[in-house]
Amino acid sequence: MADETADRAAGRDFIRDIVQADLDAGRQSAIVTRFPPEPNGFLHMGHAKSICLNFGVAEEFGGRCHLRMDDTNPTKEEQAYIDAIKRDVEWLGFTWGAHYYHASDYFEQLYDWAVHLIKAGKAYVDDQSQAEMRHSRGTLTEPGTNSPFRERPIAESLDLFQRMRAREFPNGTRVLRAKIDMASGNINLRDPVLYRILHAEHPRTGTAWCIYPSYDYAHGQSDAIEGVTHSLCTLEFEDHRPLYDWFLENLPVPSRPRQYEFARLNVTHTVLSKRVLTELVRGGHVVGWDDPRMPTLAGMRRRGVPPEAIRDFVKRVGVAKANSIVDYGMFEFSVREILNKSAQRRMAVLKPLKLVIENYPEGKVEEMVAANHPEDPAAGSRMVPFSREIYIERDDFMEHPPKKFFRLSPGKEVRLRYAYFVTCKEVVKDARGEIVELRCTYDPETRGGNTPPDGRKVQATLHWVSAAQAVEGEVRLYEHLFTRPDPDATNFADEINPNSLEVVANAKLEPAIAADNGNSPVQFERLGYFHLDQDSKPGKPVLNRTVGLRDTWAKVSGTKTPAGGTKR
RNA sequence: UGGGGCGUAGCCAAGUGGUAAGGCAGCGGAUUUUGAUUCCGCCAUGCGGAGGUUCGAACCCUCCCGCCCCAGCCA
Numbered sequence: 001m002a003d004e005t006a007d008r009a010a011g012r013d014f015i016r017d018i019v020q021a022d023l024d025a026g027r028q029s030a031i032v033t034r035f036p037p038e039p040n041g042f043l044h045m046g047h048a049k050s051i052c053l054n055f056g057v058a059e060e061f062g063g064r065c066h067l068r069m070d071d072t073n074p075t076k077e078e079q080a081y082i083d084a085i086k087r088d089v090e091w092l093g094f095t096w097g098a099h100y101y102h103a104s105d106y107f108e109q110l111y112d113w114a115v116h117l118i119k120a121g122k123a124y125v126d127d128q129s130q131a132e133m134r135h136s137r138g139t140l141t142e143p144g145t146n147s148p149f150r151e152r153p154i155a156e157s158l159d160l161f162q163r164m165r166a167r168e169f170p171n172g173t174r175v176l177r178a179k180i181d182m183a184s185g186n187i188n189l190r191d192p193v194l195y196r197i198l199h200a201e202h203p204r205t206g207t208a209w210c211i212y213p214s215y216d217y218a219h220g221q222s223d224a225i226e227g228v229t230h231s232l233c234t235l236e237f238e239d240h241r242p243l244y245d246w247f248l249e250n251l252p253v254p255s256r257p258r259q260y261e262f263a264r265l266n267v268t269h270t271v272l273s274k275r276v277l278t279e280l281v282r283g284g285h286v287v288g289w290d291d292p293r294m295p296t297l298a299g300m301r302r303r304g305v306p307p308e309a310i311r312d313f314v315k316r317v318g319v320a321k322a323n324s325i326v327d328y329g330m331f332e333f334s335v336r337e338i339l340n341k342s343a344q345r346r347m348a349v350l351k352p353l354k355l356v357i358e359n360y361p362e363g364k365v366e367e368m369v370a371a372n373h374p375e376d377p378a379a380g381s382r383m384v385p386f387s388r389e390i391y392i393e394r395d396d397f398m399e400h401p402p403k404k405f406f407r408l409s410p411g412k413e414v415r416l417r418y419a420y421f422v423t424c425k426e427v428v429k430d431a432r433g434e435i436v437e438l439r440c441t442y443d444p445e446t447r448g449g450n451t452p453p454d455g456r457k458v459q460a461t462l463h464w465v466s467a468a469q470a471v472e473g474e475v476r477l478y479e480h481l482f483t484r485p486d487p488d489a490t491n492f493a494d495e496i497n498p499n500s501l502e503v504v505a506n507a508k509l510e511p512a513i514a515a516d517n518g519n520s521p522v523q524f525e526r527l528g529y530f531h532l533d534q535d536s537k538p539g540k541p542v543l544n545r546t547v548g549l550r551d552t553w554a555k556v557s558g559t560k561t562p563a564g565g566t567k568r
Numbered sequence: 569u570g571g572g573g574c575g576u577a578g579c580c581a582a583g584u585g586g587u588a589a590g591g592c593a594g595c596g597g598a599u600u601u602u603g604a605u606u607c608c609g610c611c612a613u614g615c616g617g618a619g620g621u622u623c624g625a626a627c628c629c630u631c632c633c634g635c636c637c638c639a640g641c642c643a
Contacts, residue, residue, distance in 0.1 A: 012582080138639070141569055142570080172641065197641080235572095237643090321574065324580060330593085549603095
């Protein structure tokens with residue numbers, strides 16, 4: 001009972017409350033939402049919030065959600081972005097079925113409606129230059145002044161508008177404006193532009209048009225045409241709502257959608273601005289839109305973030321109207337939450353230190369049984385080769401350990417996971433004093449890593465890879481793209497983290513990794529979750545660390561990096 | 569100084585007149601062949617501030633403070 005209320009509360013927000021109320025009151029009988037991206041860049045985490053909201057609400061209330069490309073500005077939009085957007089929405093786990101649209105599908109209807117407004121004396125063609133319009137618009141505190149063309153005869157506006165469409169005028173020479181109120185406190189109502197002249201090729205309509213509708217003029221009417229009931233957008237459109245409503249009230253539209261606004265998503269140590277992301281790509285700060293450090297869906301996919309994790313994250317964040325910046329750690333939690341359950345376990349050594357077991361026969365190789373998932377017996381097991389010479393992690397040995405260090409040090413005994421207990425007998429150094437090798441002994445009675453008959457315990461279990469059978473691979477470790485939690489979007493270049501990518505050229509991987517299907521997530525025990533990168537070549541895998549494991553020791557020892565990864 | 573919004577814990581976020589949900593982070597402790605996972609417990613006498621109404625206020629009223637958005641022929 002208490003659980004039920006808690007669950008209900010968890011999946012509830014002011015948007016869903018409104019939808020429910022509309023249904024209960026009979027104002028709507030079926031819910032229709034839409035996700036309307038502009039194809040001028042790749043989708044990112046912020047879009048994921050909107051996608052989950054729009055598709056989620058439709059799903060929960062038995063309605064439908066449309067995917068609509070908001071393609072009203074051909075100077076910025078590309079087919080390649082359209083393709084990427086569709087791919088990413090599907091990857092996130094949503095389908096639009098037959099309801100795939102473009103604002104450009106409605107260009108003819110929008111044009112007819114513009115004519116309708118002109119005929120009704122509610123729109124006029126303005127010949128002012130862009131600068132003149134800017135001046136006459138007034139300021140935040142001063143009202144604007146009417147255009148000298150505002151009262152020109154309807155027939156003249158009609159004629160001019162038709163000639164605008166007929167390609168008679170160059171870019172920027174005239175616009176069609178709504179006749180509303182140049183003195184409105186809401187600047188969006190000071191005779192907003194409905195159409196501008198843009199001699200540009202459109203990805204879908206080609207050169208059929210040289211005048212294009214503005215966002216404000218196109219959006220609400222597109223919603224109305226599609227029968228959208230709830231048009232959900234972000235807070236900055238709040239003061240566009242009176243304009244959204246004005247069009248719907250002054251045009252013979254087939255339905256009456258309502259716009260509601262919610263706070264966009266912000267996450268610490270990253271930037272969710274298409275402008276900045278575009279500059280990161282164009283400026284070569286990242287390898288592309290799908291760089292694993294990018295907060296784009298494509299970047300996260302390449303990094304190994306499962307779509308379920310993004311959905312889980314968005315659900316935890318919730319939907320409200322307060323501006324907020326969510327801690328990146330919350331996102332990492334969701335990623336681990338999903339990956340812990342789905343990832344099979346493997347062993348890999350990133351910074352190898354050779355360990356020789358003196359009392360283990362030379363040339364002997366044993367196959368040790370290792371569970372693929374300790375919490376899921378159904379995942380089965382695999383065999384891992386073990387021999388006299390193995391690699392362990394350099395960080396797992398300290399010659400002069402502090403008190404709380406549980407791992408290997410001179411004279412100390414630890415467990416090698418699924419193998420044996422070993423004791424460190426000697427530290428071998430090179431001429432420069434660098435530790436190059438550890439000489440150890442093993443206890444045959446601990447085979448499989450089991451506690452010996454005398455009941456001896458060890459404080460630590462280490463991961464390892466047999467030297468002779470190790471597969472070499474490249475491992476890429478990531479940290480935040482930005483050093484500051486709240487990067488300045490106008491001056492971001494200085495705040496890019498120079499250490500956001502660390503390449504481990506020759507990591508030692510257990511042989512099973514080479515045989516793994518690249519699409520399945522993997523946990524390298526004690527190191528984190530990894531995902532095969534598209535840069536992999538036969539015999540030379542490249543793995544991205546999706547996220548590290550929670551690392552209490554790093555916190556205690558002070559080696560925790562800003563990105564939550566562990567220095568290895 | 570015009571218009572539109574928003575302020576509940578370090579970070580998200582419920583709550584809409586009956587005495588502050590939940591999650592993340594953090595801190596304890598148990599279990600553990602991953603310092604992981606899992607499991608238990610702790611974590612706002614307080615809801616931006618000050619008044620007021622009321623038996624009772626985070627919720628209602630008044631004033632004040634702070635933050636965000638808007639002056640594209642971008643979306």
